[in-house]
Amino acid sequence: MTQLFYEIGGWIGLLGRGSVLLQVLVSVALLLGYRAWRFRGRGALFPWRAVLAKLVLAALLSLVSLLLPKLGFPGGLVGLIGQLTAIWTALSALRLLLRWVVDGEEVDAYWQRAVLPLFLVLLVGGLVYRLDGLEAVGGVPLLKLFDKNLTLANLLLLLGLPYFLVVLSELPVLLLGNLLGRLIGMEPGNRKALELILRYLLIGVGTIWLADRIGLNSTAIAAIAGGLSVGLGFGVKEVFSNFVSGLWLLFEGSVHPGDVLIHEGDICQVRKLGLRATTLWRDGDNAELLVPNQTFFTSTATTYTGTDDRRRGQVLIGAGYQHDPEQVIAVLEEVARANPRVLADPPPKVFVMDYGASSIDYSLRFSMADPMTNLGISSELRRAIWHAFQEHGIEIPFPQRVVHQAR
Amino acid sequence: MIRGRFRLGTGLAVAMALLVGGCQGGPRPPENLQVVIATGAGSDQVVRSSLQRLATQMTSEFMSNNPGTNLHLRFLDEGDLAASVRDHSTLGAGPDVVISRVPPTARLSDEGLIVPSALEPEQLDPLRIQFLQHFRQGNQFRALPFLLQPSLACYNRERLPKPPATLVELVQRAAEGARVGLPLQIDDLLWSASGFGASRPLLQALDEDQGTRRPLSPADRAKVLAWLGWLYRANVQPTLQFVDTSDGLVQRLASRQLDWISCNATAIPQLRRSLGSRLAVALLPAGPNGEPAQPLARLLLLSFGRDSTPGQRRVAERFALFVLNDFSQNNLMVRAVGNMPVNQNVIVPVKESPQLATMQRSLENSIVPDFRQGIGLRSRTGELRLLLKQNVYGEQSPQKVLEAMEALANPTPERAP
Missing domain, CATH: 2.30.30.60 (SH3 type barrels.)
Incomplete structure (x- = not known):
């Protein structure tokens, strides 16, 4: 850790050089100027205008980096910041383009999860690479792990790689799955399964590589795998079982x-x-x-969606004994046929279900295309039946009880 | 909101100025120096590890004697040095001190990436630095000699009780079964040409500077042909082999695949670890007529970067004087085996150490490169290696190889009469 601070001390020492300080101040002034101009009393700019403004900023930084050497000062640092600004501008433009073709929320989510952290890595890595060399800084030993020095590079890999493996594996695997789906006509379910397996394979290989990179030898890996086996047997049995079930279902x-x-x-x-x-x-x-x-x-x-998506619903209704069942059945079938959400094929059917205490009970059975609409269609049919019965003078009886009083 | 941002910006600027400049009343911030060390050419691991050990020793000694100075070491391959220094200089972050061999330092100097030393004669004169005048530019010095790394013969005394004294003996020993290794790297093989009187003509013919370049005369051509002929005949011996790099030779001697090699003195620590007391060093064999071998010695130079602040430059010069003083040079000679001092005040204990005595005697006959001599030879190492390979394997006659060498030395149509 001391050596890391020592390296950082070396970079701070560079700021003592007038030429470096000048470049830092010029870059900071241009960046702050851009921020002040962008938000001065007008709120956020339209997205494409913001991209254009960033492009102007990148061009300005590059111009200054070319002008400084003419005045006898180095301008590489300003140029580097200009390059990074240009990359950021290109990414912002790409984001806007993607929002046109893909769902905006998905683009934004992927941006937050993957692109922003990657750009941050590029920013820090770029500065360190140009100032000191990644090898020199990455090789700084921090602590001992399994009898090997854990270097800064390995620690950063240990912290960052799992995140990037999970996040970044999503898109290429999705694209590959899509390609395979088109090329060999793979079923969506199988494609999804293949995507998931590929993704977990990628994550698994990445994790093993990381373990090897940080110096976990095969004995240590075997020990961890042994521990994991016991864990699978006891603690994470359910998780593993669900994992296998999930793959099987897919x-x-x-x-x-x-x-x-x-x-x-x-x-x-x-x-x-x-x-x-x-x-x-x-x-x-x-x-x-x-x-x-x-x-x-x-x-x-x-x-309801095994071999087809149709669902059959039913509405139970009682009609008075005085009404001819044929008439009641005709009215009910007519009501069902009149509903646009009730499928014509198979046609709605009405059945006499029972002779009840106060009514003859009928069941109106109908089919619908969307299984989730059963409640809504049933409600519509019940309302329509009430109106149709009113129209045809059909009574919907309710239970009645005659009470005789003894003198 | 905007005012708040500007206040923040001003605050940051003031904080940075305080951080960088330090307060008048407070303790002075440490002076940080970037020291770049070019560790040998290509894959020369032997030189690399030797230089790294050496650099760590001397910087830690300097920092312990100069509190408030931090030296940050960066090791680079010789081939990457110019590009790296150029790249850092465009940021204003070029190194304060560069330690490298003569050819890469010459390139940095030509590109203006290093600046001459501002050390006064009264500071340098007491150190009696050898070869300092090679690098004079007016009243200043483009670089300061730092350490010498002589070329030697390294051998396994268990297999070869007595080293060959001449090139004839060398081939004879090979014929008797001794396993001999020679490099195909021209700068490390030039010593064998000196035995035929061909090394200096070759150096002059391959000089980068057209003003001092001298085409081979008929007498010189005869000497070079004699040398090329000897190389071809030597390779006929099944136990004598040519290896592409000196690093490869060292590895083979260390693993006991070879018994005798030509080596640089910086390889001694590694060979000592592998061979222990079986390792012995000797002078390189003399020519067929007894002319002593004149190897091209390696000279490490210390030069100053162009981006340093006056404070950093002062510390850099103090560092240079420190590593060149009698104590450090003596210390480096003793502790960094294979390196010889340039400070002539240092007495080399030749009586106590036969190894140092051999190194000293080798240096007496060595050709020490400057910013002109030896540069052309080294910049054409790849092409010359191929030509030498074609010569020793009989793919091209010595005459053809000589003609190709001349064409390489002087791409223009004119030739020596």
Whole structure:
């Protein structure tokens, strides 16, 4: 650690040179000037105008870096800051372009997760590389780990690489999956499974490389793997079981994102199929449920989207004994046919279900294209039946009780 | 809001000025110096490790004697030196001190990336620095000689009780079964040419400076041809082998694949670790007629960067005087084995140390390069290595190789009469 501070002390020493200080001050002045101009009383600029302004700033920095040597001063540092500004400008333009073709929120999320941290690494790495050389700074030993010196470079890799492996593996794997899907016509479920496996493979290989890079020898890795096996046997058994179930579900294709199924009596739609849990959306209360994958593996699941997406609904209704069932059935079928969300094929059917205490009970059965719309269509049909019965003078009786009083 | 930002900016500027300049009343901030050390050419690991050890020793000694100074060492490959210094200088972050051999230092000087020493004669004269005048430019010196690294013969005394004294003996020993290694690197093989009187004509013919370049005369051509012929005949011996680099030779002697090699003295520590007391050093073999070998010695130079502040320059000069003084030079000679002092006040204990005596005697006959001599030879190492290889493997006759060397030395159509 002392050596690291010693190296940093060397960079601070460079600021004592008038030529370096001049470049720092000129760059800071230009950057602050840009900020002040950009936010002076007008709020944020339109995105493309902001990109243009950054481009002007990068050009100005580059111009100053060319002018300084003419005046007898070095200008490389200003040029370097200009280059970094130009890269940032190009990235900002790319972001705006991507927002045109891809969902803006997704672009912004990926930007925050991947591009910004990568640019930060480039910024710091670029400055260190030009000032001192990455090898010199990265090789600074910090502490002993498994009898080997843990250098600054390895520590940064240890902290940063897992993050970047997880975040950055997403996009290339997605693109590869997409390409394979198009080339060999892979099923979406299998494609998703392949993407996930590739991603975890990439992360796994990266982790092993990192372990080797920081000096974890094969014995240490074997010890960790042994510990992990015991952990799998006890503590993380469920996690592992869900992981395997998730992979299996993906390959089998029995559950896909977008499927509609019944979970604990509620109708839900599958939003996301993860490796540990599946995310379901419950329409009734707009809740998202995280259901462990194992659940679908060990218990019966009812789905409306297995071979087709149609769902059959029913409305139960009672009509008075005095009305001819044929008339009631005709009215009910007519009501169902009149609803645009009720499928014509198969046609709606009405069944006489029972002779009840105060009414003849009918069941109107109909089919719908979207399984999630059952509640809405049922409600519409019940309202329409009331109006149709009013129109045809059909009574919807309610239970009546005749009470005889003894004298 | 904007005012707040400007206040922040001003505050930062003031803080930076205080940080950099220090307060009048407070303790002075340490003076940080960037010291760049070019560690040998290409993959010459032997020279690299020797230089790193040496540099760490001398900087720590200087810092312990000069509190408030921090020396930051950066080791570079010789081939990367000019590009790196140029790149840092465009930032204003060029090194304060550069330690490198003659050819790369000459390049830095030609590009204006280093500046002459401002040390006064009364500061340098007492040190009696050898070869200082090689680098004079008016009243100043473009670089200061720092250490000498002589060329020697290194051998395994268990396999070869007595070293060959002449080139004839060398081939004879090879014929008797001794495993001999020679480099194909022209600057490390030039000593063998000196035995035929061909080294100086070659150096002059390959001089970079057209003003001092001298084409080979018929007599010189005959000497070079004799040398090339000897190289070809030597390679006929199955136990004598030519290796691309001197580093490769050292590795083979250390692993006992060879018994005798020509080596630079900086290889001694590594060879000593591998061979222990079996390692012996001797003068390089003399020519067929007994002319002593004249190897091209390695000279390390110390030069000053152009971006230093006056304070950094003062410390850099103090550092130069420190590493050149009698104590340091003596210390470096003893502790950094393979390096000989340029300070003539230092008495080399030739009686106590046969190794140092051999090194001293080698230096007496050595050709020490300056910013002109030897540069052309080294800048064409690759092409010359190929020609030498073609010569020793009989792919081209010595006559053809000589013609190719002349064409290389003088690309213009004119030739020696």
